[in-house]
Amino acid sequence: DAGITQSPRHKVTETGTPVTLRCHQTENHRYMYWYRQDPGHGLRLIHYSYGVKDTDKGEVSDGYSVSRSKTEDFLLTLESATSSQTSVYFCAARDLGNTIYFGEGSWLTVV
Amino acid sequence: KNQVEQSPQSLIILEGKNCTLQCNYTVSPFSNLRWYKQDTGRGPVSLTIMTFSENTKSNGRYTATLDADTKQSSLHITASQLSDSASYICVVSAQSGAGSYQLTFGKGTKLSVIP
Numbered sequence: 001d002a003g004i005t006q007s008p009r010h011k012v013t014e015t016g017t018p019v020t021l022r023c024h025q026t027e028n029h030r031y032m033y034w035y036r037q038d039p040g041h042g043l044r045l046i047h048y049s050y051g052v053k054d055t056d057k058g059e060v061s062d063g064y065s066v067s068r069s070k071t072e073d074f075l076l077t078l079e080s081a082t083s084s085q086t087s088v089y090f091c092a093a094r095d096l097g098n099t100i101y102f103g104e105g106s107w108l109t110v111v
Numbered sequence: 112k113n114q115v116e117q118s119p120q121s122l123i124i125l126e127g128k129n130c131t132l133q134c135n136y137t138v139s140p141f142s143n144l145r146w147y148k149q150d151t152g153r154g155p156v157s158l159t160i161m162t163f164s165e166n167t168k169s170n171g172r173y174t175a176t177l178d179a180d181t182k183q184s185s186l187h188i189t190a191s192q193l194s195d196s197a198s199y200i201c202v203v204s205a206q207s208g209a210g211s212y213q214l215t216f217g218k219g220t221k222l223s224v225i226p
Contacts, residue, residue, distance in 0.1 A: 004154075042115065042200070042216030043155075090154055098143065098204070098212070102154035 003027055004103040006091050012109045019078040021106045023091030031094040032074040036087040049074055081110040113138040115203050117217035124224055128191055132220045134184040134201030142204040142212055146175050146186050149198045191224045
């Protein structure tokens with residue numbers, strides 16, 4: 001258990017509004033990730049971080065931004081939510097043994 | 112393009128029976144292969160991780176095998192229990208730089224164990 005908590009766990013928002021999802025870890029892992037999971041797709045990487053203030057894009061980064069001002073927190077922001085961003089979002093962290101631990105997910109519905 | 116294909120997409124078995132899930136991959140350069148279990152409404156949880164040199168790894172009633180030559184892996188579940196009902200996800204890692212890895216996820220096999 002890497003002590004990963006996500007908030008909020010569920011959110012309904014309107015198209016065009018900004019949304020921020022928070023991921024918090026307690027194990028001081030360097031690498032953190034944001035994925036989205038949709039029916040018919042495997043988990044897809046949105047953004048990842050390899051340290052404080054060090055982030056990079058994943059395969060589906062358009063419409064998303066991230067920030068990591070502290071080791072323990074990794075924020076995912078949807079600048080202007082669209083219906084195509086309705087999804088389940090998972091945060092993850094990687095330990096030194098390369099095991100990846102996932103949070104419990106954040107269910108986002110954009111109406 | 113790196114790809115991971117899992118089969119079957121879904122599977123229903125009787126409690127107490129064994130089953131085997133398959134994973135074929137085209138990922139390069141291969142670093143390791145992981146199996147995850149994802150309960151409905153929860154995040155994935157790691158079952159096993161295998162490197163190139165490992166042929167088999169067990170975690171309780173779960174046994175994963177890896178054939179790096181044919182780029183195939185299987186997850187065998189022995190004496191299934193109702194709690195094994197979940198999606199099982201195969202994830203293959205490719206090293207993309209110093210300390211950096213690219214993960215390719217399969218779409219998962221949805222297993223239902225019925226009494």
